[in-house]
Amino acid sequence: MRFSAATTAGRYLPQRLALRIRPLLGLIDAVLFSAGARGEAGRMSLIAFSVRIVSAVIAFVSQVLMARWMGSFEYGIFVLVWVTMVIVGNLACLGFHTSIIRFIPEYRERGMMAELRGIVRASRLFVLVASTVIAGLGALGVWLLSAHIENYYVVPFILGIICLPMIAMSDLLQGLARANSWALFALSPTFLVRPLLILAFMALMLLAGYAPDAKTAIFAAIAATYATTLGQLIGVTSRIDKRIPAGPMKLHFGQWFIVSLPIFLVESFFFLLTNADVLMVGAYLDPNDVAVYFATVKTLALVHFVYFAVKAGVAQRYAQFTHGEPQKLAAFARETVSWTFWPSLAMALLVLALGEPMLTLFGPEFSAGYPLLFLLVFGVVARAAVGPCESLLTMSGNQNICAAVYAMTLAFNIALSVVLIPLFGLWGAAMATVFAMIFEAGALSFTVWRKLGIAMVIFVPAKGAA
Known part of the structure; x- marks a missing residue:
């Protein structure tokens, strides 16, 4: 007889508390006991979640040390x-690091091994060439515009x-690993x-x-x-070569x-929106304000990381369910909303409780960012309340309208x-970010409902979908 975490919680905890923690326990249950689609996605999400926890600690400690070593001005430049x-x-x-997650499974x-070999080989070569060209154009642009850039930024830029070609290649390799469900191999190089x-x-x-x-610091990077x-x-x-037998390629x-x-447009708008x-x-x-704001965001x-962990684990499974299994897709998508929201809400409360002493570690001047946390956390929780909507749209062939939503959100931001x-300095930046994130969450959730009939909102029941 199987005793799962979710079953035990439902039996022994007060009902109201069990309802609140069941989504997270359901994820643990999937990792420990489930087979097939749900188990694999849950396993990847929990691995990604664990990597993100360790990554967040590493990133926080390293950024504190960098800020202490350099001071806020030089740290802000870096x-x-x-x-x-x-x-x-x-x-x-150019979107290949995400599209391969769709094509490889x-x-x-379908047993299309020639095409599989082709996209694995061509994607790496294309990204290396494209990123090298973009790096060259970027260096030329900085040099030509150096008279209009603050002099303390020119050489560091x-x-x-x-770094550009290697950053791009790393993102592509992460996509290749995610497409093969190698969660640790996908996330640990970049985040650990x-x-x-x-x-x-x-x-x-x-x-x-x-x-x-x-x-x-840039030389170290x-x-x-x-x-x-x-x-x-x-x-x-090495791992791909062992998994894909040698043979002809089709491009x-x-x-x-x-x-x-x-997909490139979706990812571009999302990434720009995340860092805009x-x-x-x-x-x-000035760089001092950049340093304070960045420390607050960190x-x-x-x-x-809860949102990104779930997104990393479910994208490949979304792609598989879109091939003729709409009911499974809807049920699984609704489940991923709970996986995202409740842990995010718990983490948000923890960050608000510990935010001020954490910021003070960067230096006494960084505590000025603590009040901003109370505003910024609303945007993060709003995004978590609709789950990884953009992954669902992208993997179901609705990447064009997803790109349009992100374009509007980025322009709004x-x-x-x-x-x-x-007008308001750092408060103005925080307000712009929060309003944009709320707009993004609402627009993506509405788009999923209109296109797929799935209610991707935490407090809206599944039967609310048309």
Whole structure:
């Protein structure tokens, strides 16, 4: 007889409490006991959740140390450059890092091994070439516009561009690993190994006598990024070669690019939306304000990682259910909303309780960001309340309208930032971010309901779908 976590909770805990924790216990139950679709997605989500927990701790500790070593001004310069490089590196994949999560399971299930070999080989080559070209154009642009950029940003940005091809390749390799349900292999290089290496290389350079400034931190980031991505490339390639037998390849690059382009737009708008506040603060305020705002956002990582962990675990399963199993897709999608919302809400309360002492660790001036947490947390919880809607839309072939939603949300966010940041400073940035996130959550949930008939809202029952 099987005794699951969810069953035990329902029997021995007060009913109201059991209803609140059942979604999370259901996820644990799926990991421990389930087979098939639900078990695999639950396993991936819990692995991703665990990696995100460890990653959040590593990121927080490393950012505290970097801020302490460099001071808020130099730390703010490094933050703006690094965030920009991570964004552009992700966009340089042109959507292939996500579209392969859709194509690889499909080709494998249909026995289309030639196409499978083709997309695995072509995607890596394409991303490497595209990201290298974009890096070259970026360096040229910084050099041409150097007279219009604050001089303390010019050299760090040029140095940061060296990372772009490896950041892009790392994101593609993460997609290849996710498509094969290798959760640890997908997430650990980016979220565990790279930040630890950045911290280690930075510490070594300081011990060697280098100045504790943004340029030194970027050199550490370059070394860490190349070391991580090359190791990731060797590991993923080795595992793929063992899983896919040798044979002929078929290339459908036109089809892949047509599908990847709208996904690229979705990912671009989402990634820009996720980081637009930091970029807008950097455009209007000085590096000290960038540092305070970024530290505040990093403190919210404990809430954010729940959403990203569930998203990482369910995207591939969404893609499989879209092939003729609408009822299973609807039930599973509704379940992922609960997986996202309740843990996010618990983490949000924890962050609000511990936020001020956590920010003070960065330095006494960083405590100015604590009041912003009470506003920013509303946006994060609003996003969690609708689950990974964009993954559901993308994997069900509705990536075009998803891209349109993100385009509107990004435009809304930027417009609000342009108006509010000059008037209210960091509070203006926080307000713009929260309003945009609420708009995003509502628009995505409504789109899923109209296109798929699934009510992706935590407090709306499943029968509420048309």
